[in-house]
């Protein structure tokens with residue numbers, strides 16, 4: 647399980663060799679080498695809360711179309727992007743997320759990053775609604791982004807089924823059903839790190855763990871993502887546009903009763919030579935889903951650590967904190 651950072655400044659003790667410790671999961675092993683794959687998946691999630699995913703099967707064309715649409719949006723002057731911000735184009739879905747364009751402000755409590763972003767819902771009808779304020783060709787944008795979300799969601803569901811199987815959970819599709827639910831609160835976040843050429847202590851995206859079940863991230867070939875290992879070492883993740891990176895989130899920590907630990911990570915400010923863009927699918931249940939440790943994860947050695955709560959309750963709570971705030975502690979049965 648990953649521990650909190652000893653300091654959250656940018657002083658990094660990251661060594662290039664540490665990147666060699668990042669586990670790699672080859673999804674093409676799912677048939678030929680299934681048992682070894684399940685073991686590796688569980689070990690990586692337990693030990694690092696993080697792994698690289700190769701041979702994921704998402705077609706390059708599907709990735710490129712989404713990436714090009716997003717890059718075209720970010721290339722516009724700021725004044726032309728602001729109409730896509732939630733203040734100007736709110737999409738009211740009774741949801742807690744403010745979808746659309748954001749710049750610099752991360753969350754609602756003063757966290758600032760050298761970043762601009764698009765937060766997109768995973769429901770096609772909502773993307774179509776938002777697309778009118780994002781693109782001159784809304785149907786092209788919606789089509790590219792919906793295809794990308796669908797493809798990433800399929801991979802996320804397959805991974806979740808494999809992880810449940812590897813953990814010995816009798817209902818293998820317990821997690822993927824949450825993502826496939828029409829009310830799932832899953833979302834796509836596209837972060838654009840503009841070039842910030844002067845070296846400084848500023849961050850692109852501050853230290854945090856993702857609150858959802860897990861996040862599945864892909865970026866272009868510019869470095870920026872750093873993960874915190876349990877020995878307090880910040881490791882720079884070498885960018886690989888052909889691969890995905892999976893980060894365990896807080897809800898997975900609860901479902902597994904602490905066996906998987908959510909990953910602390912951050913992104914550095916982008917010193918170039920080109921802008922960096924990451925696209926991350928966050929796998930989430932619906933807002934009213936009850937979250938609690940699964941019975942298979944509770945043993946005499948590891949009694950139930952967390953009380954039950956809904957995703958809505960957790961999300962509302964973390965929105966009241968800063969990015970790096972300690973989140974799950976308040977949900978422990980014995981804090």
Ligand SMILES: O=C(O)CCC(=O)C(=O)O
Pocket residue numbers: 835837851856863865870871911912913924926
């Ligand atoms: O863009 C990245 O590399 C990381 C972003 C991130 O952690 C997030 O969007 O939650």
Ligand SMILES: [Fe+2]
Pocket residue numbers: 854855856861911
């Ligand atoms: Fe994150």
